[in-house]
Amino acid sequence: MNAVVAASNLSKRYKNAAALDNASFRIEAGRIVGLIGPNGAGKTTALKAILGLTDFQGELSVLGLDPRKQRGKLMEQVCFIADVAVLPRWIRVREAVDFVANTHPRFDRKKCEAFLARTKLTPNQRVKQMSKGMIVQLHLALVMAIDARLLVLDEPTLGLDILYRKQFYQSLLEDYFDENKTIIVTTHQVEEVEHILTDLMFIRDGRIVLDADMDAVGERFAEVMVGADKAAEARQLKPLDERQVFGKSIFLFDGADRARLEALGEIRRPSVSDLFVATMKGTYA
Amino acid sequence: MKTPVLNEMYWLVKREFWEHRGGFLWAPVITGGVFLLLNLMGIIAGEVIGAQHGMHFMFNDQIHLLDHTLSADDAARAGALMDMVMYSTSFIISIVLGFVVFFYCLGALYDDRRDRSLLFWKSLPLSDSATVLSKVVAGTVLAPVIAMICGVITGIGMLLLFVIALSFHGVGAWHLLVYAHPFRVVANLVGTIPLYALWALPSTGWLLLCSAWARSKPFLWAAVLPLAVGMMLGWFNLLGTRVVGSGWYWGDVCGRILLSVFPGSWLGAGNYQNVSSGTEHALDALNLGNAYGVMTTPSFWIGAVAGLALLAGAIWFRRWRDDA
Numbered sequence: 369m370n371a372v373v374a375a376s377n378l379s380k381r382y383k384n385a386a387a388l389d390n391a392s393f394r395i396e397a398g399r400i401v402g403l404i405g406p407n408g409a410g411k412t413t414a415l416k417a418i419l420g421l422t423d424f425q426g427e428l429s430v431l432g433l434d435p436r437k438q439r440g441k442l443m444e445q446v447c448f449i450a451d452v453a454v455l456p457r458w459i460r461v462r463e464a465v466d467f468v469a470n471t472h473p474r475f476d477r478k479k480c481e482a483f484l485a486r487t488k489l490t491p492n493q494r495v496k497q498m499s500k501g502m503i504v505q506l507h508l509a510l511v512m513a514i515d516a517r518l519l520v521l522d523e524p525t526l527g528l529d530i531l532y533r534k535q536f537y538q539s540l541l542e543d544y545f546d547e548n549k550t551i552i553v554t555t556h557q558v559e560e561v562e563h564i565l566t567d568l569m570f571i572r573d574g575r576i577v578l579d580a581d582m583d584a585v586g587e588r589f590a591e592v593m594v595g596a597d598k599a600a601e602a603r604q605l606k607p608l609d610e611r612q613v614f615g616k617s618i619f620l621f622d623g624a625d626r627a628r629l630e631a632l633g634e635i636r637r638p639s640v641s642d643l644f645v646a647t648m649k650g651t652y653a
Numbered sequence: 654m655k656t657p658v659l660n661e662m663y664w665l666v667k668r669e670f671w672e673h674r675g676g677f678l679w680a681p682v683i684t685g686g687v688f689l690l691l692n693l694m695g696i697i698a699g700e701v702i703g704a705q706h707g708m709h710f711m712f713n714d715q716i717h718l719l720d721h722t723l724s725a726d727d728a729a730r731a732g733a734l735m736d737m738v739m740y741s742t743s744f745i746i747s748i749v750l751g752f753v754v755f756f757y758c759l760g761a762l763y764d765d766r767r768d769r770s771l772l773f774w775k776s777l778p779l780s781d782s783a784t785v786l787s788k789v790v791a792g793t794v795l796a797p798v799i800a801m802i803c804g805v806i807t808g809i810g811m812l813l814l815f816v817i818a819l820s821f822h823g824v825g826a827w828h829l830l831v832y833a834h835p836f837r838v839v840a841n842l843v844g845t846i847p848l849y850a851l852w853a854l855p856s857t858g859w860l861l862l863c864s865a866w867a868r869s870k871p872f873l874w875a876a877v878l879p880l881a882v883g884m885m886l887g888w889f890n891l892l893g894t895r896v897v898g899s900g901w902y903w904g905d906v907c908g909r910i911l912l913s914v915f916p917g918s919w920l921g922a923g924n925y926q927n928v929s930s931g932t933e934h935a936l937d938a939l940n941l942g943n944a945y946g947v948m949t950t951p952s953f954w955i956g957a958v959a960g961l962a963l964l965a966g967a968i969w970f971r972r973w974r975d976d977a
Binding site: 416421459 | 664665667770777972
C-alpha cells in the first residue's frame with residue numbers, strides 16, 4: 369500500500385541548530401500517529417515540511433505529491449490545525465463557514481453546520497468574542513467537515529481546559545476518523561492521546577529515535593517493579609531507566625527477555641509518558 | 654462565478670471586504686456624511702447670520718439669473734459649477750481612499766503573519782498568487798469603486814442641499830439641475846478606476862512586498878528605505894559624484910512607490926498645459942482623454958512593469974516566508 373507520507377533524509381538547518389537531521393519515516397494510511405518530542409526537537413519543522421510551509425533538504429512525498437512544488441493540489445486533501453486559536457480574530461462564524469464552503473472543494477457544509485449546532489457558537493459571533501476553547505470548536509467543526517485524507521494537528525489542545533481537550537479527541541475519533549484517513553498529532557499532553565494512537569514516533573534533536581506501532585511498543589518495552597533484593601540483578605539487564613517508588617525500584621527495559629523479567633517481578637506495559645521521559649533523558653542537560 | 658478561478662477570486666476579495674469593511678466602506682461613507690453635515694451647518698449658519706443682519710450671502714448678485722431662462726453660456730457655467738461640486742466630494746473622499754489603500758497594502762500580508770491566522774489561510778487550497786492578487790484587486794478596484802459611489806452620492810446630496818436652501822428663498826433652482834452632467838461625471842470617475850489600478854501598481858507592489866517581507870514594522874521599512882536611498886543619492890550628488898539624478902529619483906521612484914495609491918496623483922503639470930483658463934475648461938483636466946494621456950508616457954508603463962515585478966516578489970515571500 370502507498371504510504372501517506374514517505375520521508376527520507378529530511379534535513380533542515382536554522383542559523384545555529386539542525387531542526388531536522390536526516391530524518392526518515394513512513395506513515396501508512398488509516399493510522400493515528402503521535403509525533404512526540406521535547407521542545408525544539410523538530411516536530412513543528414517536520415510538520416511544516418509535510419505541509420509545504422517550509423523548505424528543506426531530502427525527499428518527501430505526501431499523498432504522492434511534493435509539498436514544495438504541488439502545495440495547492442496537496443492542500444485539497446490535507447488539512448491542518450497548526451497550534452491553537454489561529455483563526456483570524458475579525459471573522460464571524462457565518463463568514464468562516466461561507467468562505468471555506470466556497471473555496472474548499474471537499475467541504476461539506478451540512479456536516480459543518482451539524483457540528484456547530486452541538487456548540488454554543490452563533491452565526492454572527494466573531495472569533496475575538498470567543499474563548500480559546502470555542503475557537504478550537506469552530507476550527508474543528510470546519511476541519512472535520514473537510515473530507516481530507518491527511519489531518520495534521522500541531523499541539524491542537526494547548527491551553528484548553530480538560531473538558532474541551534476530552535471533547536476534542538472524542539469528536540475526532542467518533543465523527544471523523546476512519547480507515548481512509550490518517551492523522552498526525554504532536555502534543556505534550558501525552559497521557560491524553562496515548563489511548564487513541566496507533567503509532568508512536570519519538571523525535572529528538574531532529575532525528576527519529578523511535579518509530580513503532582503501539583502493539584510493537586507493548587511487546588518491545590516492559591516495566592518491572594522489583595524489590596530491593598533483586599535490584600542488582602535487574603540492573604545487569606541494562607534497563608533504560610530506573611526509578612524508586614515505595615522502597616521498590618521500577619525498571620524500564622527495551623527488548624529484554626520476557627522470561628527473565630518475569631522472574632524479577634510483575635511486568636507492566638509502560639505508559640507512553642514514562643517511555644518518553646526515559647528515552648529523552650538528558651535532552652536539556 | 655462560472656469558473657473556479659473567478660469564484661475563488663470573488664471569495665478572496667469578499668474576505669478582504671469583510672476584514673476591512675471599516676476602511677473600504679465606512680471611511681468613505683463617514684467622510685461623505687461629515688462633508689454633507691459641515692455644508693449643512695455652513696448653510697444654516699449663513700442663513701441665521703444673514704437673517705440677523707438682513708443680508709443675503711448666497712448668490713446675492715446672481716440670484717436674478719436663476720429666475721429666467723439662462724443663456725447658453727450661463728447654462729454651461731452653471732453646469733460646470735455643479736459638476737465641480739460633484740467632483741469636489743469625490744476629491745475629498747479620494748484623499749481618504751489614498752490613506753486607506755496605503756495602510757491596507759502595508760498590512761495585507763503582514764497582519765495575518767503577526768497574529769498567526771496565516772496558518773489558517775494556508776490550510777486552505779488557495780494559491781499564494783491568487784491571495785496576493787485578491788489584495789491588489791480589493792485595494793485598487795473594490796475600494797475605489799466603493800469610494801466613487803460614496804463620492805457621487807455625496808455630490809448629489811450637496812446639489813440637493815443647495816437647491817433646497819435656494820428654494821427656501823423662493824428661488825426654484827430645480828430646473829438648473831438639468832444643466833449638470835452627472836453621467837459625464839460618473840463616467841469620468843468610473844473611467845479613472847482602471848487608470849488608477851495601473852498607476853498605483855508600483856505602490857501596491859512595493860507596499861505588499863514590504864508587507865510580505867518585513868519581520869516587523871513594515872511601515873518603517875516601506876517608508877524609511879526609499880527615503881534613506883534618496884538621501885544617500887543627494888549626498889553623493891552633493892559630493893559631485895553624480896550617480897543618478899536626485900530629482901528623477903524622488904519623483905519617478907520614491908514618489909511612485911509610496912504615493913501612487915493617491916488617486917489623481919497622475920495629474921502632473923503636463924495635464925494643464927493644453928487647458929486654457931476659465932471654469933468651463935478647468936474640468937477638462939479631469940476628462941478621461943486628458944487623464945489617459947499619462948498612459949502615453951513610457952514612465953507610466955515602466956512603473957506598471959516594475960510594480961508587477963514587486964508583486965511577484967511579494968508572492969514569492971508569501972509562499973516561502975516561514976516565521977508564523
